Amino acid sequence: MDGRKRTFATLTASAVVATLLCGCGAPAARVDGARQAGLAFEQALADADYARACTLIAPQTREELEENENKPCGPALEGQALSAADGVPDTQVYGRQALLRLPTDILFLSQFADGWKVTAAGCAPQAGEPYRCSVKGG
Amino acid sequence: MSGRREPREGRFWKDNSLTLAFGGAFLVVLAGQALAGHAGFNEDLAVDGMQQLTIGEYLMSSDFAVDVTENWQSEFLQFFLYIFGTVWLLQRGSPESKELHKAGPESDQEQRVGDHARADSPRWAGTKDWRQRLYSRSLGTAMALLFVLSWLAQSIAGTAAYNEQRLRELLPPVSWSSYLASADFWDRSLQNWQSELLAVAAMAILSVYLRQRGSPESKPVGASHTSTGVEG
Missing domain, CATH: 1.20.5 (Single alpha-helices involved in coiled-coils or other helix-helix interfaces)
Structure with missing residues (x-):
């Protein structure tokens, strides 16, 4: 009986530790993926290649942008006058969501089947409230 | 015996x-x-x-992990409190309580430790040092340890799940220590604790008056309502 109790305790403790380790932190690959997607978006803005930047925007955000501006994504994005940023962003990733803080822009991203996509751009913090973003989903 | x-x-x-x-x-x-x-x-x-x-x-995902661990921690907390609490706390008439004159850790003779250990007693029960003290509390300690580990896991998974939700709402993530002070963490913890404590209190008092024939959690069907510490 003592052996069985020990086995039960060991198995349960192992399960708890496994739970601790899984799904809670962001692996380096995921952080890097979010960072690269954000930087690619900023580079497309810097190159004024809005068609390329639009391929890096999440579907719902893109639809919202096109509906609000009543234009295709490229011209609609150009009209937002987003300032392109460079440098190494401060990247925070939780699960499939990420926040990138660049010197002159803040981006929110989400992981999709075909990679990380920008869900909000041109964001600025507001005390106690969600970030105010020039481009965002519904 | x-x-x-x-x-x-x-x-x-x-x-x-x-x-x-x-x-x-x-x-x-x-x-x-x-x-x-x-x-x-x-x-x-x-x-x-x-x-x-x-x-x-x-x-x-952290969402699944926090949902699982928030329930695990409360179950282990329940058993930890029950195991330690029933050393001292009594309920007249309940099979969940020991007899009313036995409150406390009891004598070495009653607990069969040290010189009173028997041939079939666990080995550490027959020692007279830290091994006996540790083994004498091993069940409650194991439950306490599992509670702490599960609650820690809940707090870590909860931070990740909470932050994932915040990022979807365009809010900045919070640190683990900030999450420990958040309403989400305490709502998840307290809603589980209250249900476990209710279940223990209900079991202690209902077992005074109600019976389940053949269950060791109940007194024998014919046992009086006042008999305490008797299991069927």
């Missing part, structure tokens, strides 16, 4: 049916929770226009 001896030969499944039945049911129910949680989480993601998760991805 005098009296009837436990049958020594028995089939494995019958001999361990209590652990096996509840262990198996645990896995079935955990699978059900995973399926329901997966469907609910994907509904939320669809509303936000996010990529939906496969069941495998959901099983590795």
Whole structure:
């Protein structure tokens, strides 16, 4: 009986530790993926290649942008006058969501089947409230 | 001990049916929770226009981890409190309580430790040093340890799940220490604790007056309401 109790305790403790380790932190690959997607978006803005930047925007955000501006994504994005940023962003990733803080822009991203996509751009913090973003989903 | 001896030969499944039945049911129910949680989480993601998760991805997610561990910690807390609490706390008439004159850790003779250990006593019960002290509290200590580990796991998984939700709402993530002071963490913890404490209190008092024939959790059906510490 003592052996069985020990086995039960060991198995349960192992399960708890496994739970601790899984799904809670962001692996380096995921952080890097979010960072690269954000930087690619900023580079497309810097190159004024809005068609390329639009391929890096999440579907719902893109639809919202096109509906609000009543234009295709490229011209609609150009009209937002987003300032392109460079440098190494401060990247925070939780699960499939990420926040990138660049010197002159803040981006929110989400992981999709075909990679990380920008869900909000041109964001600025507001005390106690969600970030105010020039481009965002519904 | 005098009296009837436990049958020594028995089939494995019958001999361990209590652990096996509840262990198996645990896995079935955990699978059900995973399926329901997966469907609910994907509904939320669809509303936000996010990529939906496969069941495998959901099983590795912080959302699933926090939902599982918040319940685990409360169960282990319940047993820890019950094991330690029933050393001192009594309930007249309840089989969950020991006899009223036995409150406290009891004598070495009653607990069969040290010089009073018997040939079939666990080895550490017969020692007179830290091993006896540790083994004398090993059940409650194990439950306490499992509670702390589960609660820690809940806090870490909860931070990740909470922050993932905040990022979907364009809010900045919070640190682990900030999450420990958040309403989400305490709501998840306290809603589980209150239900466990209610169940223990209900069991202690209902077992005074109600019976379950054949269950060791109940007094014998014909036992008086005032008899305490008697199991059927």
